[in-house]
Amino acid sequence: MRTKRDLDILFNPRSIAFIGASQNPAKWGFIIPLNILKGQFKGELYPVNPRLESFLGIPCYPSVGAIPGSVDLAIITTPAKTVPSLIDECGAKGIRFVIVVSSNFSETGPEGAELERELVERAGRYGITIVGPNTMGIYSAASRLNALMPPVVPLEGRLSMFSQSGNVGVQMLYWGNNKGLGFNKFVSSGNEADLTCEDYLAYFGDDEATEVILGYMEGIDPGSDLIRVARRVCRKKPVLIFKGGRTATGGKAAASHSGAMAGSSRVLKGVFRQAGIVEIAESQGLIDAAKIFSAYPIPKGNRVGILTRGGGWGVITADACEEHGLVVPPLPEEIIRRLDKILPPYWSRGNPVDMAANILLEPFMECMEALAEWDEVDSVIALGGSIQGIFDFEAKVEGTKELKEVIILAREVAREYTTQNDVVLDHTRDLVDRTGKPVVVVTLGDYEGFKSDLRDHGVVSYPTPERAVKALKRMVEYRRFLDSPVEEI
Amino acid sequence: MRTKRDLDILFNPRSIAFIGASQNPAKWGFIIPLNILKGQFKGELYPVNPRLESFLGIPCYPSVGAIPGSVDLAIITTPAKTVPSLIDECGAKGIRFVIVVSSNFSETGPEGAELERELVERAGRYGITIVGPNTMGIYSAASRLNALMPPVVPLEGRLSMFSQSGNVGVQMLYWGNNKGLGFNKFVSSGNEADLTCEDYLAYFGDDEATEVILGYMEGIDPGSDLIRVARRVCRKKPVLIFKGGRTATGGKAAASHSGAMAGSSRVLKGVFRQAGIVEIAESQGLIDAAKIFSAYPIPKGNRVGILTRGGGWGVITADACEEHGLVVPPLPEEIIRRLDKILPPYWSRGNPVDMAANILLEPFMECMEALAEWDEVDSVIALGGSIQGIFDFEAKVEGTKELKEVIILAREVAREYTTQNDVVLDHTRDLVDRTGKPVVVVTLGDYEGFKSDLRDHGVVSYPTPERAVKALKRMVEYRRFLDSPVEEI
Numbered sequence: 001m002r003t004k005r006d007l008d009i010l011f012n013p014r015s016i017a018f019i020g021a022s023q024n025p026a027k028w029g030f031i032i033p034l035n036i037l038k039g040q041f042k043g044e045l046y047p048v049n050p051r052l053e054s055f056l057g058i059p060c061y062p063s064v065g066a067i068p069g070s071v072d073l074a075i076i077t078t079p080a081k082t083v084p085s086l087i088d089e090c091g092a093k094g095i096r097f098v099i100v101v102s103s104n105f106s107e108t109g110p111e112g113a114e115l116e117r118e119l120v121e122r123a124g125r126y127g128i129t130i131v132g133p134n135t136m137g138i139y140s141a142a143s144r145l146n147a148l149m150p151p152v153v154p155l156e157g158r159l160s161m162f163s164q165s166g167n168v169g170v171q172m173l174y175w176g177n178n179k180g181l182g183f184n185k186f187v188s189s190g191n192e193a194d195l196t197c198e199d200y201l202a203y204f205g206d207d208e209a210t211e212v213i214l215g216y217m218e219g220i221d222p223g224s225d226l227i228r229v230a231r232r233v234c235r236k237k238p239v240l241i242f243k244g245g246r247t248a249t250g251g252k253a254a255a256s257h258s259g260a261m262a263g264s265s266r267v268l269k270g271v272f273r274q275a276g277i278v279e280i281a282e283s284q285g286l287i288d289a290a291k292i293f294s295a296y297p298i299p300k301g302n303r304v305g306i307l308t309r310g311g312g313w314g315v316i317t318a319d320a321c322e323e324h325g326l327v328v329p330p331l332p333e334e335i336i337r338r339l340d341k342i343l344p345p346y347w348s349r350g351n352p353v354d355m356a357a358n359i360l361l362e363p364f365m366e367c368m369e370a371l372a373e374w375d376e377v378d379s380v381i382a383l384g385g386s387i388q389g390i391f392d393f394e395a396k397v398e399g400t401k402e403l404k405e406v407i408i409l410a411r412e413v414a415r416e417y418t419t420q421n422d423v424v425l426d427h428t429r430d431l432v433d434r435t436g437k438p439v440v441v442v443t444l445g446d447y448e449g450f451k452s453d454l455r456d457h458g459v460v461s462y463p464t465p466e467r468a469v470k471a472l473k474r475m476v477e478y479r480r481f482l483d484s485p486v487e488e489i
Numbered sequence: 490m491r492t493k494r495d496l497d498i499l500f501n502p503r504s505i506a507f508i509g510a511s512q513n514p515a516k517w518g519f520i521i522p523l524n525i526l527k528g529q530f531k532g533e534l535y536p537v538n539p540r541l542e543s544f545l546g547i548p549c550y551p552s553v554g555a556i557p558g559s560v561d562l563a564i565i566t567t568p569a570k571t572v573p574s575l576i577d578e579c580g581a582k583g584i585r586f587v588i589v590v591s592s593n594f595s596e597t598g599p600e601g602a603e604l605e606r607e608l609v610e611r612a613g614r615y616g617i618t619i620v621g622p623n624t625m626g627i628y629s630a631a632s633r634l635n636a637l638m639p640p641v642v643p644l645e646g647r648l649s650m651f652s653q654s655g656n657v658g659v660q661m662l663y664w665g666n667n668k669g670l671g672f673n674k675f676v677s678s679g680n681e682a683d684l685t686c687e688d689y690l691a692y693f694g695d696d697e698a699t700e701v702i703l704g705y706m707e708g709i710d711p712g713s714d715l716i717r718v719a720r721r722v723c724r725k726k727p728v729l730i731f732k733g734g735r736t737a738t739g740g741k742a743a744a745s746h747s748g749a750m751a752g753s754s755r756v757l758k759g760v761f762r763q764a765g766i767v768e769i770a771e772s773q774g775l776i777d778a779a780k781i782f783s784a785y786p787i788p789k790g791n792r793v794g795i796l797t798r799g800g801g802w803g804v805i806t807a808d809a810c811e812e813h814g815l816v817v818p819p820l821p822e823e824i825i826r827r828l829d830k831i832l833p834p835y836w837s838r839g840n841p842v843d844m845a846a847n848i849l850l851e852p853f854m855e856c857m858e859a860l861a862e863w864d865e866v867d868s869v870i871a872l873g874g875s876i877q878g879i880f881d882f883e884a885k886v887e888g889t890k891e892l893k894e895v896i897i898l899a900r901e902v903a904r905e906y907t908t909q910n911d912v913v914l915d916h917t918r919d920l921v922d923r924t925g926k927p928v929v930v931v932t933l934g935d936y937e938g939f940k941s942d943l944r945d946h947g948v949v950s951y952p953t954p955e956r957a958v959k960a961l962k963r964m965v966e967y968r969r970f971l972d973s974p975v976e977e978i
Contacts, residue, residue, distance in 0.1 A: 025899065034899065037892050057891030108835035151899070165801020171933050218804060244801060249817045250808030256837040257800030281812075282955045283805055311746030312654020312733060315707060316772055319739030323770075328738045346597035348745040402546035403526050410514065410523065410640070444660050466771045 005129065005195065007203040010097040011140040011185050013072035014043040016147075017064050017095065019086055020077035020102075021047030021055045028101055029077045032137060032147055039139075039146025039153050044069065064089040073097045075137075075147055080104040083133070084118050091126025098123065099147065100133035106191050107134050107258075116193050123194060135190030136166025139173070139183065142209065148173075148186075155455075157182015158211035159294050162189055162200035164258050165244065168216045168283070175287045180455035181294060184209045191258075198226040205233030212293045214286065215241040218254040220268060227275050234276025235486065238293045238478050241277050242286040243268065276481040278474050288467050289474040292460045296438040299378035302476045303327045305371035306352035309359060309384035313444070314352030317381055317465035324473040328352070335374050342366045361420050365427045372431045372439055379438040379475075381468050382428065425457035432458075438475065440468045494618065494684070496692040499586040500629040500674050502561035503532040505636070506553050506584065508575055509566035509591075510536030510544045517590055518566040521626060521636055528628075528635025528642050533558065553578040562586045564626075564636055569593040572622070573607050580615025587612065588636065589622035595680050596623050596747075609682050624679030625655025628662070628672065631698065637662075637675075644944075646671015647700035648783050651678055651689035653747050654733065657705045657772070664776045669944035670783060673698045680747075687715040694722030701782045703775065704730040707743040709757060716764050723765025724975065727782045727967050730766050731775040732757065765970040767963050777956050778963040781949045785927040788867035791965045792816045794860035795841035798848060798873035802933070803841030806870055806954035813962040817841070824863050831855045850909050854916045861920045861928055868927040868964075870957050871917065914946035921947075927964065929957045 018036070022029030029049075036045055037056060046069075047055040050062040061067050064074065064086070074090045076083055080102050090098050106113040116133060123130050131138065137148040141156040149166065154173045159182065163169025166188035176183055185207070187200055197217055204210045213233065220226060220243065233239055245254030246265040272279045278293075280286045304326045308314035321328050331339070331351050339353060342363045348354050353367055364384070371380045397407045431439050441453065441461035453461040462468040507525070511518030518538075525534055526545060536544040539551040550556050553563065553575070563579045565572055569591050579587050595602040605622060612619050620627065626637040630645040638655065643662045648671065652658025655677035665672055674696070676689055686706055693699045702722065709715060709732065722728055734743030735754040761768045767782075769775045793815050797803035810817050820828070820840050828842060831852045837843050842856055853873070860869045886896045920928050930942065930950035942950040951957040 025895075025902065034892075034895060037888055038896060040887065056895055057889035104835070151903070163801075165799065165804070167799025168801035168805065171802075174934070216801065218801070244804035244808060247808045247811035249811040250804050253800070253804040253807040253817075253839065253841050256839050257804055257843065282809075283953045284955065310654065310656025311742075312652075312657035312705065312707070313660075315654070315733035315739050315742045315746055316657065318742040319733060319736045320771075322736035322738040328742075346593075350742065350745050352742050354746065398529065399526055400546035403523075406514075406523060406545055407527060413514070414640070445663070464772045466773065 005199045005203065009072050010131065012143050013145065015046065015069055015071050016043065017046045017048055017067055017071045017074040019048045019064065019074055021049040021052060021060055023052065028149060032075065032077060032101065032149060035146050035148055035151060040144050041146065042143045046071065064093045067093070071095050073099065075099045075101060077101045080112065080115055084122050087119060087122040087128060091128055095128065097129050099131040099135060099138060101135055101137060103134040105133040116191060120193050130194035131187060132190035133193060136170055136188035139186040141184045152177065154186065155180065155182040157184060157294060158209065159183050159214060159290055160185040160204040160207065160210040161214035162187050162197050163216040164189055164197065164218050165216055172214065172287055178451060179287065179291060180451035181287065181291050198224065198229045201226060201233055201239065202229045205229070205236060211237055212290060213237060213239045214290055215239065216244065217241055218244045218258045227271055230275040230277050234481065239277050240280055240286060240289050240293065241272065242280040242283065246281065278478050285470055288462060288471045291454065292438065292440065292471045292475060295454060295458060295460050296432060297436050298475050298479050298482065299438050300479065301378040303329050303377045305374055305377040305380045307367050307371055307380065307382045308352050309355045311354045313383045313465060314354050317383060317469065318352055320466045320469040324469050326469060326473060326476065329376050332376065335370055338370045339367060361424055365424055368428065368439065369431060372435045372437055379440065379472055381440050381442060381465065383442040383465060384444065422457065425453055425459045429458040438472065440472060442468050494688045494692065496688070498561050499620065501632050502634065504535065504558055504560050505532065506535045506537055506556055506560045506563040508537045508553065508563055510538040510541060510549055512541065517638060521564065521566060521590065521638060524635050524637055524640060529633050530635065531632045535560065553582045556582070560584050562588065564588045564590060566590045569601065569604055573611050576608060576611040576617060580617055584617065586618050588620040588624060588627060590624055590626060592623040594622045605680060605682050612683060619683035620676060621679035622682060625659055625677035628675040630673045641666065643675065644669065644671035646673060646783060647698065648672050648703060648779055649674040649693040649696065649699040650703040651676050651686050652705040653678055653686065653707050654705055661703065661776055667940060668776065668780060669940035670776065670780050687713070687718045690715060690722060690728065691718045694718070694725060700726055701779060702726060702728045703779055704728065705733065706730055707733045707747045716760055719764040719766050723970065728766050729769055729775060729778050729782065730761065731769040731772065735770065767967050774959055777951060777960045780943065781927065781929065781960045781964060784943060784947060784949050785921060786925050787964050787968050787971065788927050789968065790867040792818050792866045794863055794866040794869045796856050796860055796869065796871045797841050798844045800843045802872045802954060803843050806872065806958065807841055809955045809958040813958050815958060815962060815965065818865050821865065824859055827859045828856060850913050854913055857917065857928065858920060861924045861926055868929065868961055870929050870931060870954065872931040872954060873933065911946065914942055914948045918947040927961065929961060931957050
């Protein structure tokens with residue numbers, strides 16, 4: 001097994017040399033330092049370009065050697081063929097980490113591969129550790145380091161991610177922003193000439209600021225170090241991996257993208273499960289699972305209580321539960337008696353608990369509480385627990401004078417009702433904390449109130465029951481792993 | 490087989506008696522006529538309530554008999570026990586259709602079931618046809634009839650839907666609004682004491698304004714009329730049915746919700762396929778499929794050309810294609826030569842066509858065109874064909890004076906770029922019309938620009954490749970049915 005790599009300085013540099021600073025707004029040498037500055041990096045940024053005196057209002061240096069202070073990290077965006085000699089300069093300056101954003105290395109053919117070997121060989125001479133080449137950059141919340149290609153500034157959180165595809169990885173940062181999901185560290189691993197996914201996995205595993213690890217991978221050798229590292233890390237924190245190239249078709253695409261050799265999907269699935277990796281097979285599912293793992297406790301088992309405002313949605317949720325291995329136990333007498341006090345006489349007395357079109361908030365909260373406190377379920381799915389976005393407050397008011405007045409009044413009532421929604425969300429979070437069970441909200445609303453649900457109330461919500469069930473299922477799988485005996489390694 | 494029911498008057502009434510008009514804003518007798526008025530119903534609305542002289546500025550009548558003109562349709566929201574005698578009044582007035590919104594009929598037990606039988610028996614005496622009881626109402630674009638419980642005003646379109654769950658059905662109207670998807674007719678079938686799903690299916694099948702039919706159903710007898718009706722209708726237009734109660738758990742919930750007897754899922758699947766029904770098993774999938782069926786031609790087969798701006802997303806799309814039965818054929822020499830002129834020398838020469846991080850619009854459109862014109866594929870998935878929502882134009886501008894200026898400038902460039910997006914979308918629609926192939930856009934952006942993609946440009950877009958693939962797969966299934974020999978009925 002490879003020696004543990006200490007990547008603390010890479011993710012927490014006090015100073016960065018940005019080699020290839022450019023005033024051409026179409027160049028990465030402009031866009032990336034712009035993103036670093038926009039992200040309000042806490043350390044020193046030293047742009048390097050012999051043809052520039054200043055860059056966006058800060059001094060620019062003719063060479064790495066000309067930088068006055070010490071430098072922890074260099075980022076290079078200059079053409080591939082210039083990179084090896086720049087490594088020499090970095091080595092001379094005592095820089096320990098270099099991120100090579102430049103492309104045209106092994107991903108483009110044998111000539112690039114030769115250049116990549118030279119790059120690694122030179123770095124080795126100076127004890128320099130390389131990220132990339134052909135990477136879309138890194139992000140680190142602690143130092144507000146936002147050295148990424150696209151103009152995304154992630155929310156801060158406890159999730160860390162490595163990605164063998166820059167595009168897929170940064171998209172998760174975007175989606176995280178839209179859903180209120182915060183990241184702690186992110187790295188696009190690029191061609192992995194030196195640092196590889198298993199290095200990042202091991203580091204995130206030991207990193208106290210990281211609570212959940214996400215990964216997008218294309219090439220995984222079932223007997224690789226990655227699996228050995230995962231076995232250890234997964235006991236400590238959840239590792240969710242989205243594997244591209246699961247099929248022959250996808251594998252062929254992966255081979256020409258990242259050069260990954262696709263292993264048999266079936267073999268890999270077993271290896272993942274044994275190691276404790278939570279495997280995700282859909283892009284939306286990765287961010288959905290990340291959300292619940294980052295905000296909720298792992299349930300003790302697969303039994304679910306369902307609360308719904310309308311019967312049909314209860315049926316759909318129950319179907320999804322069975323299809324994904326979750327169990328919906330019947331209500332015991334004691335819970336029925338408790339719900340009898342809240343619901344109309346003709347309520348169905350089953351799980352899903354159907355509120356029969358009662359849209360009031362108080363009984364909804366009481367039912368949710370009864371289900372969460374029921375000791376024969378491990379989690380609760382509450383449909384309609386967030387109703388933001390249902391009412392169109394901006395719609396044009398038309399009709400008779402009386403009608404217009406009523407529409408405006410109805411709007412005020414709806415607005416008041418929407419505001420009370422916050423009470424339900426806070427109550428939901430209290431239940432999670434008190435019972436230690438995930439109480440997952442399904443909004444049905446197709447909106448991004450999810451962001452405030454999570455960010456302002458700590459509540460995990462999804463637009464559909466199926467997405468809630470699939471995310472919960474991932475937690476149940478992880479629970480099974482945690483409860484399994486530790487294997488000899 | 491049941492006689493064909495002519496529901497033209499139900500969906501196109503010139504006049505409605507609303508029985509149970511109420512000034513209490515918490516009553517359906519207030520909310521539903523309010524929605525009718527807000528929806529700008531084209532015909533006459535006659536509120537009926539002996540205790541009111543006017544309702545929202547229009548005259549109110551003491552009884553159905555007191556209404557001056559003829560009445561095509563009555564809507565009743567008064568308590569269940571009052572309904573049978575109101576049917577007598579409607580009969581005396583010569584009304585042919587009655588929508589019974591009132592609940593507390595068969596869904597609440599034997600007593601309600603008895604009342605429901607009485608209701609149907611009385612209606613039969615007068616030749617009255619009943620919708621419901623316990624329905625959430627109907628919608629019809631032609632007459633701008635918006636007799637629904639929730640405050641949703643659907644967009645107008647060519648999609649018609651029946652739903653055995655009011656909540657599930659109206660949610661599709663909401664989602665349709667958010668995605669730019671228009672409806673022509675909608676009915677919540679309620680307890681189906683008289684009109685049933687097969688009546689609505691048959692009617693929508695013959696209705697020229699309806700191009701695609703959606704249904705949510707819980708109870709289906711595999712030997713029922715519905716299947717016989719479907720066999721005929723599915724040859725004319727696509728019928729997408731989301732079946733609740735597919736599993737034992739869901740079936741139990743359905744039995745207590747709509748009283749439906751869940752058939753074996755496996756048997757039903759076969760029956761559906763034979764009849765030509767496109768079965769949908771996820772709520773999000775229903776609206777996703779509705780979108781592509783309503784806007785794009787049915788592809789000739791299952792072969793897909795994939796265009797991507799980033800390799801990883803190409804891999805993910807290729808995996809999804811294989812997992813859902815779509816084929817991703819290799820590029821022939823002729824297409825490779827054509828793309829060689831557009832792409833950089835090191836491009837991968839495979840399908841998915843990876844634009845290798847080229848973000849310009851012109852080559853993207855050229856590649857999309859080359860794939861759509863390639864005669865060995867039946868449809869195209871274009872990832873990154875809509876980039877709205879990528880840039881945060883509202884974010885705070887911080888930093889040095891130079892930095893602020895640059896951020897504002899970069900924002901302008903991005904805004905310009907986003908505007909050019911419209912050119913790509915219009916080009917996409919042209920390709921669809923010219924080649925007769927679906928060109929499905931994957932935005933990756935987690936936003937509802939989908940609405941304008943569809944509404945303003947006629948382009949079908951999804952946020953993830955998996956959702957695009959699943960929707961396309963449904964079209965391929967329908968194509969297989971259309972290409973199959975007509976069975977003897």
